[in-house]
Amino acid sequence: MDIEQQLRVQDLNARYVEAIDDDRLEAWPDFFVEDGRYRVTTAENVAQNLPLSMMYATSRAMLRDRVKALRQANVYEAQRYRHIIGAPRIAVGEGGMVGARTPFAVVRIMHTGEMMIFATGCYEDRVALGGEPRFAEKTVILDSRAVDTLLAIPL
């Protein structure tokens, strides 16, 4: 096992979830390469080989549009997340990419103080490691098919 690869992917994911949990959403697109892909789907859709996503972006620009919508357009109650991520399992990639699979759990904290386990699942990532590590692809696979109320802030 390449420990350095493991640590670089782990660090990327750690910084990624920290940015979301600290409400630094404007930094979120920069964790991706320019034409990076991000999507959120469910294990049920994946098991049936169905392509639907809840969120689907194919560029940093689309990710920035989502942040802008969350800041300016969409209406939702104040809330934040706490991501708990596991150790990434690294798969050999090609072309300067590695594949990584990282389990996560997210607790959602509402402004009212109400907390719940909002989501659990797995990040299936392709990470470009040349230079500053960035996600070429991040697929968030939710264990459950159901989302409570709404999924505004990205996972």
Add this chain to the structure above:
Amino acid sequence: MNVHAAARQWPAEGLTRVPYWIYSDHHLYDEEMARIFRGRTWHFLCLEAELPKPNTFRTSHLGDMPVVVTRDKDGAVHAFENRCAHRGSLLCLKERGEAKEIVCCYHNWTYDLKGNLAGIAFRRGIAGKGGMAPDAKPESHAPRKLKVEVLAGLVFGAMDEDSPPLEAYLGSEIVARIRRVMRAPVKVLGGYSQMLPSNWKLYMENVKDSYHASLLHTFFTTFRLNRLSQYGGLVVSEAGGNHISFSMAADVAGKEYEQAGLRAAQEGYTLEAPELLESVDEFGDGIGLQILSVFPGFVLQQIRNSLAVRRIIPQGIDKTELVWTVFGFTTDDESMTELRLRQANLIGPSGFISMEDGAATGFVQRGVRGARDEVSVVEMGGSGTASEESRVSEAAVRGFWKSYRQYMGF
């Protein structure tokens, strides 16, 4: 009607007032399940495409009652209660699958795909001992069968034998608008559920509320996907409970929202990646948005090229599961599928448009705590339930209550 419900009086103003106890009265819930959901109403169960070949099944719900939908070996579609004749256990535990028969896991009682009890383990006992008496008739407790009709790829079921034929229940305008969307064989793209923190009726009111759409949903308004100033219309069925709201995709570039200083219209707000909103006029009629609902719990959605069916599963007085199934057609090429998948960003729990609906119904559920004897005001567009050109109207919301009161006897 039980004593409790009889004590409840609808406000004298009629359909322009909705009493808040209607969302929080625990006694009402069971009555609604019996009178409305298991009454003479039709319910969307699944897409026919979810039963892709003979000997397949899909579980669904009629209200909160679990049902199994099957396609038998001859291709016919059936639906019956997901409840064993014996001890009442669920028969099907999986959402979908293939099966030639359905076996209850509890004691191995077996059913054919029409829902008939076909076999009982050790019915005659073992070596002449035990088993059931020869004159026992367990078949008489078999899961109840639903009336089933398939319309343009949509499977509907009804519990009450006396339910009118589906097309009569829907009305000709609703049937025509269903056929308009379901123009080719369906290809399922996927699905998910949204757990709404509210009474089921609040969601159905929200769907029928053509007035709210462009006021709550900034995205709709800013990108002119749907404005009340765009040409469109509101169709409410005779009985009131079924509706269509539609608007043309064409941008008339009106400034009504901006002049009114509405939050929902933000000038200068643009997308960096406008391909999100790329769409084609696949129906050839210029209609960019059509929301159709069928009483009590079905929605067929066309937002540009984003097509979905939504059904509700009430889960108590203040919780509702909203099941989304998103689809295209088998005739779609790769780029059309990609277009639909991109536009799916508009819908569902993360939808730029629809995420707010999950929250808004919850705001009402919480807002009316302690206001059981107060009422909401539903006077936009007058007091009637007639179809009209203007969507600055709550006619379809009043139509919902017209149907509701009829079934509930209020």
